[in-house]
Amino acid sequence: MNEADIFDTQHFGQTMGPGASPALLVIDFTVGFNDPAAFGGGNIGAAIAATTELLALARAYRWPVAHTKIVYASDGSDANVHCLKVPRLLSLTDDNPQSEFVPELMPLGGEIVIRKRLPSAFFGTDLAGMLFARRVDTLFIAGCTTSGCVRASALDAMCHGLRPMVVADCVGDRSPSAHQASLFDLGKKYADVITFRQAAEMAAGFAPADAAAPTGAAHVGR
Numbered sequence: 001m002n003e004a005d006i007f008d009t010q011h012f013g014q015t016m017g018p019g020a021s022p023a024l025l026v027i028d029f030t031v032g033f034n035d036p037a038a039f040g041g042g043n044i045g046a047a048i049a050a051t052t053e054l055l056a057l058a059r060a061y062r063w064p065v066a067h068t069k070i071v072y073a074s075d076g077s078d079a080n081v082h083c084l085k086v087p088r089l090l091s092l093t094d095d096n097p098q099s100e101f102v103p104e105l106m107p108l109g110g111e112i113v114i115r116k117r118l119p120s121a122f123f124g125t126d127l128a129g130m131l132f133a134r135r136v137d138t139l140f141i142a143g144c145t146t147s148g149c150v151r152a153s154a155l156d157a158m159c160h161g162l163r164p165m166v167v168a169d170c171v172g173d174r175s176p177s178a179h180q181a182s183l184f185d186l187g188k189k190y191a192d193v194i195t196f197r198q199a200a201e202m203a204a205g206f207a208p209a210d211a212a213a214p215t216g217a218a219h220v221g222r
Contacts, residue, residue, distance in 0.1 A: 025121060119151075
């Protein structure tokens with residue numbers, strides 16, 4: 001049997017399907033991760049372009065939207081073990097332009113902004129509580145990298161009881177092979193891997209939001 005057949009025989013890869021209350025999580029689409037000379041490369045640029053449509057869709061339906069970016073202290077005082085593997089991450093400080101969101105995906109007032117220092121958008125942050133306060137049960141996921149922060153965040157979303165919907169067109173990785181392998185693994189174990197078209201079809205099936213977004217972006221640090 002090939003790999004896919006093994007998973008199918010063991011009944012992996014079932015479809016979760018969406019719940020009743022969606023949100024969008026956009027992971028680390030910052031200037032540095034859109035720069036092949038810094039942290040980017042591969043299909044990250046294409047994923048950013050596709051995510052502009054997904055973000056517009058989420059805003060049109062008035063979903064909660066959360067954005068994450070990696071930010072470290074300028075003196076390195078909050079360095080962690082991950083930095084032993086990727087020491088250049090410590091350059092992503094508040095005063096580094098590479099830490100800023102790409103202009104086409106800049107957060108709007110009322111959208112959640114999560115500052116993080118580790119791969120998962122949930123680890124050591126208030127993201128789960130903020131989503132639960134908005135009664136979210138389905139999390140559409142865009143961002144980078146597929147094999148790193150996207151995978152870690154999708155796994156943690158599932159562990160928190162959310163239904164992760166990884167939008168394949170809208171996630172990217174500097175390594176195309178890692179991107180494909182991660183989508184395969186996520187789809188078999190932890191998330192539904194869907195296209196933007198499928199996300200748009202799902203969006204039309206949710207009940208309309210019954211309250212306007214609050215004014216003023218909610219910034220959450222560590």
